[in-house]
Amino acid sequence: MPTEQEPARTKRADAARNEKTLLAAAAEVFVSDGVDAPIRQIAARAGVGVGTFYRHFPTRADLITAVYRHQIEACAEAGPTLLAAAETPFDALRQWIDQFTDFLVTKHGLADALQSDSSTFAALHTYFLDRLEPVCAALLTAAIDAGDVQTELSALELMRGVGNLCIGREADSRYDPRRLISVLLKGLRAPL
Amino acid sequence: MPTEQEPARTKRADAARNEKTLLAAAAEVFVSDGVDAPIRQIAARAGVGVGTFYRHFPTRADLITAVYRHQIEACAEAGPTLLAAAETPFDALRQWIDQFTDFLVTKHGLADALQSDSSTFAALHTYFLDRLEPVCAALLTAAIDAGDVQTELSALELMRGVGNLCIGREADSRYDPRRLISVLLKGLRAPL
DNA sequence: CTGAAAAGCGGAACGTCGCTCCATTTAGTA
DNA sequence: TACTAAATGGAGCGACGTTCCGCTTTTCAG
Secondary structure, eight states, X not given: OOOOOOOOOOOOHHHHHHHHHHHHHHXXXXXXXXXXXXXXXXXXXXXXXXXXXXXHOSSHHHHHHHXXXXXXXXXXXXXXXXXXXSSSHHHHHHHHHHHXXXXXXXXXXXXXXXXXXXXXXXXXXXXHXXXXXXXXXXHHHHHHHTTSBOOOOOHHHHHHHHHHHTXXXXXXXXXXXXXXXXXXXXXXXXXX | OOSOOSSSOOOOHHHHHHHHHHHHHHHHHHHHHOTTOOHHHXXXXXXXXXXXXXXXXXXXXXXXXXXXXXXXXXXXXXXXHHHXXXXXXXXXXXXXXXXXXXXXXXXXXXXXXXXXXXXXXXXXXXXXXXXXHHHHXXXXXXXXXXXXXXXXXXXXXXXXXXXXXXXXXXXXXTOOHHHHHHHHHHHHBOOO
């Protein structure tokens, strides 16, 4: 009788190798062509068939989250750190939003993907928000409690707002997301 | 001589009829399926072939601008009117942004289309901005001159910022674009 | 070491999309 | 009525996402 007791199976060596290769290829293609780049292109660059691609990343969102997971994690961990280190909670919030913005604008097209509801990206959206929303909420409530900020905005709205403001083409020098985000933050401040 | 009052080349009757039918069909489909709805679907609803569609509207942007031209025009004309009528230039700006927001959020997916650079929408983007940017600029500088507003933002940035903030799904009650826009406007105000 | 089962692989194939092209139809005119 | 140019529609093309399954490679019990 076959050994079926084993719940945890280690991946086959070639499969693990292909996954790494795909991840690397995707990261390159994302930079040059954006997160909407054709699957075929990513698979070709990795030197594998599209079937293999789908085996490893059933949805595009799976791929994107895998590629950016480290950076999302770094952003999540920066929240408490900044709160402890910054002079005021508002400063912490501002610095965190800064980092968050960096993440969004340096990744070509990520912000666009984030706001899309074409069910393809629903999972990405969910992962992203689930991970970062509590972090942002902690910063926001800390700033409110300190009296620095007075707003009806939820952390989720703030994050999505910032995300949306980052959507502008980076090629367009006439549109600077950071400037708008700075105005938005100014609008958050409590009078006086 | 036949009824030839018209200045020049008048369209053939059937062509004019089809154009109207297509416009009506597109307006309906836009509401139910968004501005990204397949061309085939619009053509089918109008009871014409896709070739006919492309004859009348070579690009999707041509269609969208045709559908919404009236409302864009109304928005453009409201600028000077509001400036004359409102108590302060800032009020005029706020009311104008309000109307602008109405336009964006009531049209399913329009905001999304506006920020896209997939050359398909470049023309739409251009038309839209060319028409409204000067209007917004007039309001903004009036508010700055009056001392109500102090900002480094250009009118273009403000418009695109507002447009981007409108991108959230209207189905999501947790995201209210208007709230964010209100915060953004608050951030525009000159201190005291 | 060996050989068969399991895991993984590749890419042909299918359905959908935007868009083009042109043989056919039809409105306007003389 | 007959003729011409405008207008039509849908077959067809290339690109895309995604699925499916016959083949290859890895693994490991014997």
